[in-house]
Amino acid sequence: MQFELINVEKIxxxxxxxxxxxxxxxxxxxxxGEFMALVGPSGSGKxxxxxxxxxxxxxxxxxxxxxxxxxxxxxxxxxxxxxxxxMGFIFQDYQLLPILTAxxxxxxxxxxxxxxxxxxxxRVDWALKQVGLEKMGNRFPKQLSGGQQQRVxxxxxxxxxPQLILADEPTANLDSKTAxxxxxxxxxxxxxxxxxxxxxxxxxxxxxxxxxxxxxKDGQITETRTHNV
Amino acid sequence: MRGLGFLIKFSYRNLWRAPxxxxxxxxxxxxxxxxxxxDLNFATSxxxxxxxxxxxxxxxxxxxxxxxxxxxxxxxxxxxYKTMSDEDIEKKEIFEKSTRRVTAPVFVSGEKKTLxxxxxxxxxxxxxxxxxxxxxxxxxxxLNPVGDxxxxxxxxxxxxxxxxxxxxxxxxxxxxxGSVANDLMKVVGMLDFGGGDLEESLAFTQxxxxxxxxxxxxxxxxxxxxxxxEHDDLPVLKNVAVTNWTEILPEIGVSVxxxxxxxxxxxxxxxxxxxxxxxxTLMITFFEREKEFQSLNIIGAKASWVTMSLMIEVFLLGTxxxxxxxxxxxxxxxxxxxxxxxxxxxxGGKPIIMGGMIIQPLVRLYPVLDYxxxxxxxxYFFLSTxxxxxxxxxxxxxxxxx
Numbered sequence: 035m036q037f038e039l040i041n042v043e044k045i046x047x048x049x050x051x052x053x054x055x056x057x058x059x060x061x062x063x064x065x066x067g068e069f070m071a072l073v074g075p076s077g078s079g080k081x082x083x084x085x086x087x088x089x090x091x092x093x094x095x096x097x098x099x100x101x102x103x104x105x106x107x108x109x110x111x112x113x114x115x116x117x118x119x120x121m122g123f124i125f126q127d128y129q130l131l132p133i134l135t136a137x138x139x140x141x142x143x144x145x146x147x148x149x150x151x152x153x154x155x156x157r158v159d160w161a162l163k164q165v166g167l168e169k170m171g172n173r174f175p176k177q178l179s180g181g182q183q184q185r186v187x188x189x190x191x192x193x194x195x196p197q198l199i200l201a202d203e204p205t206a207n208l209d210s211k212t213a214x215x216x217x218x219x220x221x222x223x224x225x226x227x228x229x230x231x232x233x234x235x236x237x238x239x240x241x242x243x244x245x246x247x248x249x250x251k252d253g254q255i256t257e258t259r260t261h262n263v
Numbered sequence: 264m265r266g267l268g269f270l271i272k273f274s275y276r277n278l279w280r281a282p283x284x285x286x287x288x289x290x291x292x293x294x295x296x297x298x299x300x301x302d303l304n305f306a307t308s309x310x311x312x313x314x315x316x317x318x319x320x321x322x323x324x325x326x327x328x329x330x331x332x333x334x335x336x337x338x339x340x341x342x343x344y345k346t347m348s349d350e351d352i353e354k355k356e357i358f359e360k361s362t363r364r365v366t367a368p369v370f371v372s373g374e375k376k377t378l379x380x381x382x383x384x385x386x387x388x389x390x391x392x393x394x395x396x397x398x399x400x401x402x403x404x405x406l407n408p409v410g411d412x413x414x415x416x417x418x419x420x421x422x423x424x425x426x427x428x429x430x431x432x433x434x435x436x437x438x439x440x441g442s443v444a445n446d447l448m449k450v451v452g453m454l455d456f457g458g459g460d461l462e463e464s465l466a467f468t469q470x471x472x473x474x475x476x477x478x479x480x481x482x483x484x485x486x487x488x489x490x491x492x493e494h495d496d497l498p499v500l501k502n503v504a505v506t507n508w509t510e511i512l513p514e515i516g517v518s519v520x521x522x523x524x525x526x527x528x529x530x531x532x533x534x535x536x537x538x539x540x541x542x543x544t545l546m547i548t549f550f551e552r553e554k555e556f557q558s559l560n561i562i563g564a565k566a567s568w569v570t571m572s573l574m575i576e577v578f579l580l581g582t583x584x585x586x587x588x589x590x591x592x593x594x595x596x597x598x599x600x601x602x603x604x605x606x607x608x609x610x611g612g613k614p615i616i617m618g619g620m621i622i623q624p625l626v627r628l629y630p631v632l633d634y635x636x637x638x639x640x641x642x643y644f645f646l647s648t649x650x651x652x653x654x655x656x657x658x659x660x661x662x663x664x665x
Contacts, residue, residue, distance in 0.1 A: 090561060111565050118563025129558040133276035145269040146563050190562070 035101030035120075037064040037087060037198055042096035044082055044253070055253040056082035057093070062248070062255070064198060067228040069221075070246040071235050079253035080234040084200050087232065088121060089113035118146055122191030124201035128183040130175040136186045137162065137171035140193045147194060161189035165219060181212035185219065192223060198230045205237045217243055270568075274575035281548065288544055289584050292642070295537045296588025297595065299530045299638050301628075304596045306526035308628045309606065310519045313615065316622040317515070318508055320395050323488030326511060327352065327361065330504040332485060333511075344439045346483040351502045360491040362389040363484040365473040369436035369444075371416070371466055373424030380420060380466045382434060384473020384484075393490040396454075396467070399620070403428040403452035411472045414448035417462030421453050428452070434466075438478035446476050457614065457621035515617065530638070534645045542649035549573065549653045553660055566658045573654060581646045585639045593635075599628035 044056040057079050064070070064087070072080035085091045086098060089105045090113075098105040100120065108116060117123075122143075130139045140161050144154045162168050165185035175183050184204065191199050204220075205213035217240050223229045233240060241247055242261070249257040278285050318324050329345035331337060337345065344367070349358070365384035370377050387408040391397050397405040406413050414432060416424075426432055431447050438444040448468060456462045474481055489498070498505055509516030549556075556569050603625035607613065614623045 088561070111567075114560060114563055114565045117561065121563075123558075123562050125558065129555070129562075131273075131555065131559075133280060134273070141269070143563050145266045146568065148266060 035197060036066070036099075038062070038097075038099040039083075039086065040097040040099065042086055042093045042098060044086060044091065045094045055079070057086060058253040060086070060096070060253075060255060064230060064232065066197070066230055067224065068230045068232070068246065069224045069244050070231065070248065071233045071241050071244040072248050072250055073235060073241055074250035078250045080250045081202060082253065083250065084202060084232065084234050087198070088117055088123070088200055090117075118143060118194075120197045122194060122196040122199040124184070124187050124191050124199065124204045126203035126206045128175070128180075128187040128207075130183055130186055130190075132175050135172050135174055136167060136178065136182075136189075139175070139186055140171075140190045143190060143194050157193045157195075158189075161193035164192060164223060165189045179212075180208055181215060184208060184212075184216055188216070188219060188223070192227075192229060195227075196229075198232065201231060201233045201235075203235055203237075204233060205235065205240055210239075213237060214239060270572055271575055271579075274572045275579055277552075277572070277576050278580060284544065284548065285580065288541060288580060291537060291540065292581060292584030293588040293591065295533060296585050296638060296642055297591030299533060299641075300589060300592025300634050301595045301599075303526055303530060303634045303638065304592070304628050304630055305599070305604070305626065306523055307631050307634075308599075309604075309624075309626045310523055311629075312624045312626045313606070313617065313622060314508075314515075314519060316395070316624045317617050317620060319393075319490055320399065320620050320622070322508055322512060323361075323394070323490050324508050325489040325498065326506045326508075327357065327487040327489060327498075327500060328485060328504050328506065330502075332504065333506055344477070344485075346439075346479060346485060347487075347503055348482045348484070352487070353501050354498065357487070357489060357498055357500070360393065361487040361489040362386045362393055363470060364486050364488055365470055365477065365479060365484050366486065367436055367473070367477055369434050369466075369476075371414075371420070371424060372433040372435065373426040373430070376424045377433075377435075378420060378424055378463070380416075380464050382414075382436070382466045382468060382473060382476075384468055384470035384476075386470050394488075399454045399456060400452040401455040403450070405452055406467065406469055407451070408469075411469050412446065412448050413451045413468060413472070415452040415454055415467045416450055417465050418453045418455050419458065419462035420464070420466065421450065423463065426450050434468075434476065436476065438476070440478050442478065444476045444478065446472070448472065455621070457616040459616055459620065461620060530641070534641055538645040538649040541646070542653065545577065545650065546653045546656070549657050553657070556657055556660070570654055570658060573657065574650060577646055577650055578643075581643060585642055589635055589639065592638075593630055596628045596630045599626070603627040 039060045039062040042060040043058045046054040046056050060083060072083055074080045082091070086093055089098065089108065092106050100116070105113065105116065131142065134142065137158050140158045141154055144157055149157070158171070162171050165188050167182060167185055167189065170178065170182065175186070178186065205216055208216060220231055221243060224231055233244065235241060245261055247259045247261070248255050329347045332345040363386050367382055368379060369382045371380050385406065387406045391405065400415060402418065406415060414434070416426070424432070428450055430450050432450060434446050434448055436444045454462065454465065470484065471481065474483070559569055560566065606615065606624050606626055614621045
């Protein structure tokens with residue numbers, strides 16, 4: 035099922051005269067297996083676009099669709115469930131729960147989905163294997179390096195086999211070697227399992243490796259480039 | 264419910280993120296619970312013990328009388344010659360714990376002064392067994408069980424009519440048949456009730472002497488006084504009236520009720536203060552994790568899930584604290600059962616004078632089972648209310664975007 039943004043705009047309005055466009059005239063179709071980066075300077079609106087796709091904020095104009103259904107018509111709780119069912123998230127600062135082990139962190143969204151015990155175990159083992167941390171499932175986040183924590187975060191995002199993975203500056207907190215490894219992991223997951231990724235990033239290495247780059251300025255997509263990767 | 268185990272594990276682990284803070288919350292709730300349970304047990308046992316000592320001294324727990332004996336009109340007119348006999352009582356087992364009395368207002372006259380008092384004729388042997396009245400006789404001796412025409416006066420009464428041990432006093436009253444009742448009685452002892460009014464208004468003699476004075480048949484008497492303190496239920500008896508001590512001494516009954524209720528008020532205040540402190544700590548704890556709640560929401564945890572996890576966290580904390588608090592409260596109560604508390608600790612070493620009588624109880628604490636569910640309920644209630652505001656804030660602020 036395809037995600038689609040049609041003439042989406044998001045206005046942050048402090049007063050009648052003071053309107054700020056977080057997003058303007060955004061038209062975007064996200065096909066299955068897409069590997070896309072939103073690029074732009076700080077405050078350009080790329081995170082706003084990510085939030086709009088995720089249904090975390092609602093547009094002030096336009097339509098936000100998934101599989102033909104209108105996401106904006108869903109209630110807050112329904113949008114949360116929609117994210118759980120169809121999306122995975124990767125954060126700049128990993129956002130792992132410190133009280134849970136790596137495996138339990140991956141298990142978390144699966145528990146929310148209501149999978150049975152066996153299904154959860156299979157999926158956690160599979161996700162840990164994909165990110166190369168099969169033997170570290172019992173470790174707590176503080177016992178892992180930054181790169182390993184980001185791998186757990188990626189495993190958590192893919193364990194539910196979502197239709198779309200949104201990653202906000204996923205390499206920003208990593209050293210260049212680790213960042214490169216993580217990028218390669220993204221590429222592998224995209225290639226092997228046709229997982230759809232949308233990144234918000236400044237990282238040129240990541241920008242160079244994505245298939246589609248959307249340049250955003252003042253909330254508008256100013257340029258679209260495609261690479262063959 | 265699928266996922267409940269995970270939810271509980273998640274909440275439990277969250278409790279130990281800041282172990283010191285959790286430990287302090289746990290300790291304060293635990294000690295609070297323990298103290299309230301002990302305090303309520305102390306108040307209840309204290310009231311019982313004080314009342315037991317007070318009632319055992321003279322008043323008794325129940326008065327079994329002719330149905331008209333305590334009619335307000337009769338009391339007002341001093342026309343309380345309503346008598347009864349053992350035949351009127353169906354349940355004879357009551358005799359084991361009770362004693363007969365004959366009571367009437369009379370004048371007691373010394374050489375130079377005459378005063379009105381309430382004269383009570385006692386079954387001396389049974390009184391010595393069931394009541395502690397004999398202990399209040401500090402000058403002279405208690406009545407002779409086989410003697411007659413002996414009288415014991417309150418110390419202040421003896422001073423006012425100026426009589427000493429061994430002196431004779433004239434007792435004048437109205438007999439059952441309306442004639443003037445009069446007799447001479449020998450003062451054998453004086454009662455010390457701590458200088459209260461009762462010392463000036465009470466006199467005691469043998470029941471046979473009182474019956475003779477009031478022209479009562481030896482099988483007739485005014486009241487049986489029941490001293491059983493272990494059973495609170497009113498004995499159900501036909502043909503006679505059973506009056507509880509709270510009706511006979513309403514002002515003391517109200518005081519005891521006030522103390523018991525006030526202990527609950529104090530308990531409420533303790534829990535409220537504890538809850539306010541706890542609420543503040545919970546707020547800090549929750550707000551520290553606000554970013555995490557936002558992330559949870561982003562990856563698909565509904566606000567209700569986050570709320571539920573926090574509620575479980577608080578209730579786990581509360582349950583552990585209440586469990587151990589109840590044990591602590593019970594252990595202290597048990598300790599004070601084996602090592603009773605001398606109530607003079609709270610009175611600066613002075614005895615308590617209650618209803619005109621001196622009482623010096625050692626309070627032996629008994630656990631009251633009801634408190635072991637009432638106090639936890641009270642704490643759960645306040646825990647729930649203290650969570651409301653922090654939870655509302657958490658729910659409101661956990662809906663932010665990336």
